[in-house]
Amino acid sequence: MDNKPRTILVAWDFTEKAEFAFAHAVSISKITGNDITLVHIVKSDKEKTTMEERLQAEAQRMADKFAIMPKYLVLIGSIFDILSKYASEGGTEMVVMGTHGVKGFQRFTGSWALKVIRGSRVPFLVVQDMPKYDKFDKIVFPVDFKRENKEKINWAYYLCKLHNAKIHLVHPMVADKAFRKRIYSNIVFAKKFLDNAGIDCTVEATGKKADFSKEAIEYAEKIDASVILIMTSKTISFVDYIMKPAEQSFIANEAKIPVMVLNPKPKAFSGGFSATGG
Numbered sequence: 001m002d003n004k005p006r007t008i009l010v011a012w013d014f015t016e017k018a019e020f021a022f023a024h025a026v027s028i029s030k031i032t033g034n035d036i037t038l039v040h041i042v043k044s045d046k047e048k049t050t051m052e053e054r055l056q057a058e059a060q061r062m063a064d065k066f067a068i069m070p071k072y073l074v075l076i077g078s079i080f081d082i083l084s085k086y087a088s089e090g091g092t093e094m095v096v097m098g099t100h101g102v103k104g105f106q107r108f109t110g111s112w113a114l115k116v117i118r119g120s121r122v123p124f125l126v127v128q129d130m131p132k133y134d135k136f137d138k139i140v141f142p143v144d145f146k147r148e149n150k151e152k153i154n155w156a157y158y159l160c161k162l163h164n165a166k167i168h169l170v171h172p173m174v175a176d177k178a179f180r181k182r183i184y185s186n187i188v189f190a191k192k193f194l195d196n197a198g199i200d201c202t203v204e205a206t207g208k209k210a211d212f213s214k215e216a217i218e219y220a221e222k223i224d225a226s227v228i229l230i231m232t233s234k235t236i237s238f239v240d241y242i243m244k245p246a247e248q249s250f251i252a253n254e255a256k257i258p259v260m261v262l263n264p265k266p267k268a269f270s271g272g273f274s275a276t277g278g
Contacts, residue, residue, distance in 0.1 A: 005035070006093040007071065011083060011116075012038040012058065017098025017128070019062075024131050024258065025096045026066045031135060031162060034093045036070040038062070039086070041079045048074050084120035094260075096125045099252060113251050117261050118232065123155065125227075128256040135163040136227045140220040140257075142250075143171040143190065144212060145182035148231045148264040153193050155262060156229055165226075166200040170219050172212040173205050213249040221255040228259045 008025045012018045025036045038059055042051050055072040063069040075082050087095050099113040117124045136159055143149050160167055169190055174180050187203060194201045206215035220228050230250050250259050 006091055007037045008032075008034045008093050009037050009039050009083075009087055009095045010070070011095060011097040012040045012055065012072075014040075014054070014058065015098070017100065019098075020127050020130050021096040021098040021125075022062055022070070023066065024125060024127050025070075026068050027131050027134055028094075028096075028125075029068060032093065036068060038070050038072040039075060039083065040073075041075050041077060041082055043076070043078075045076055048076060080115050081119070083116055084118065088119070088121035092122050094123045094125060095120065096127065099126050099128060114232070114248050114261075118263065120263055121265065124261045125258055126251050126261060127258045128252070131258075133226045135165070137163055137165045138223055138225045138227075139163075139165050139167045140216065140223075140225045140228045141167050141169050141190065142212070142216045142228070142230060143169050143183060143186050145174075145179045145186070146231075146233070148233070149186040150189055151264050152229055152231050152262060153190055155260070156190075157194070157197055157199065159227075159229070159260075160194075160197075160199045166202070167194060168219070168223065168225070169201060169203045170216050171203070171205055172215065173207060211249075213246040217250065217253045217255055217257070220253075220257050225257055228253075228257055229262070230259060231262045231264055233264075 008029060010018065010021050010025050022036070022038070028034070029036055038055055040051055040055055042048055051074050052072070055074060059070050059072045075086055083095065086092070097113060097116065113126055117126075139156065139159060141152065141156055156167055159165060169187060171183050171187055174183065191201065191203060204219060206212060206219060216228070228250055230247060232247050247261065251261065253259070
């Protein structure tokens with residue numbers, strides 16, 4: 001890691017879910033030493049002053065409750081692009097955001113979270129409840145046939161070293177030989193990297209059900225995982241949002257396990273959690 005000061009952004013919408021996000025940021029800050037910034041999005045400049053006053057009061061309330069005084073920031077724009085854009089410009093370690101579970105009409109809140117995350121160069125930690133643990137000691141790393149799986153490994157390495165964690169590589173059982181070969185290649189790559197780095201890891205296969213994300217979440221719940229590490233697909237269409245892509249299932253999982261979401265890039269990430277310190 002470089003020595004430049006970085007902050008943990010907490011997406012703040014004055015709800016209980018935002019306070020859950022802040023509590024997670026506090027736990028991470030105690031390990032990393034990063035400060036915390038509450039960030040709220042408004043649509044116009046005329047709203048900014050009023051909202052800054054409200055946000056200042058919320059920052060003080062969080063300081064009174066958690067004994068950490070956050071900074072605060074109001075951004076003008078659309079939640080669907082300004083947050084990830086600002087976070088990607090530098091100085092941000094990660095973004096922590098609360099969301100609702102996928103039940104009834106609330107299924108679209110998982111889609112909403114995914115649209116906010118898309119395009120960010122730093123990870124988003126999406127949470128649904130207060131933190132159960134002080135650190136990420138059990139990390140579930142779903143492995144499928146996609147090439148993007150290999151981009152997660154630096155982040156997994158950093159989290160494991162930071163939290164002294166064990167990583168669980170979880171993969172589906174598939175009948176198709178081509179897919180099976182690509183999954184095996186991704187597993188071998190990840191396992192070799194982690195073994196060489198001295199990271200404690202295990203490889204587990206789920207069943208042969210069509211919904212791998214559901215099985216991976218069930219496995220994470222069974223081992224009482226502290227976080228699931230996923231990578232978004234390079235392209236997600238409007239139809240994908242409506243039909244609930246795998247990323248959405250992870251983000252709004254009913255087990256309420258925190259999910260760290262990364263976006264694939266053509267080149268290595270240049271900020272945030274990185275094993276290479278970039």
